[in-house]
Amino acid sequence: MNQQSFSPFFEIIEDIKKLCEQRRTGTIFLVSDNNRMAQVFLDNGDIASILCRGQRGQDALSSLSNMQSARLRFDESIKIASSRDGLSNQTIFETLMQAAGKLSGVTSDVIQRAAPTAAAAPVASPAAGFSINAETKKIVQSALTVYIGPIAEIVCDDYFDKATNLRGLIEQLAGEIPNEESANQFRAGLLKQLRIGN
Incomplete structure (x- = not known):
């Protein structure tokens, strides 16, 4: 597999915005640097639903807001679930940008203007002698x-x-x-x- 690196979360937010602006339909898969997974379901550019750590809607958005860096994969073949969370794109992006600003220690307007290079996340070492075939x-x-x-x-x-x-x-x-x-x-x-x- 082509190992994709983690991106700072404000860059991930911009990637999601672009998919919304392109009116895409499908599922965005996110994996954070601390191995948390989230799914964002798009329906013609609208964020229909968010699933994160077994939660949906506002609770999922709160969990998603705690990510500091992540990997993103978009799959158009996986369509949205029938239920919708009732959150607007604007509310979702405002919440995420505010959280990204607090986590990185800069204001959201600075984040929107420039995307500084983030330091690599520390990687835990596996136990000596343990490996998976x-x-x-x-x-x-x-x-x-x-x-x-x-x-x-x-x-x-x-x-x-x-x-x-x-x-x-x-x-x-x-x-x-x-x-x-x-x-x-x-x-x-x-x-x-x-x-x-x-």
Whole structure:
């Protein structure tokens, strides 16, 4: 996979704005530098719904506002959910820009004028001697893709780099699945498939 670097969140906001201005329809997948996932559903340029950390609407927007840097992937083949959050694009962008300004220590008008280079986020080192073989990585990624779609590739890559044990990795990835029942199915299926005892 072509490893995409993290961008400062105010740059991500600008990317989302551009997709809205282009009247695009599809799903924006975001993965933050601390391995949090969000989905932003676009319908002809309108932000129909936000999903972040198992939350929707205003709660999801609040969680999304805490991201400092992220990776973005847009997929037009994944259309929006039928429900809408009722938040306007203007409200969403104002909230995100204010949060981005507070997190970076500058005002939102400065952020809008210039995008300074952000320092790379520190990466946690995996435990000495622990590594995941390619076959196990493929099994884990395939299992997660069933529940969160193509963004699983990015999410897994980030967690694989920081994993200290296989059971912990599965638990962390299960936390990225918004639906609790689906998260439990993912966890149980992988523990069984990889023969990890309870």
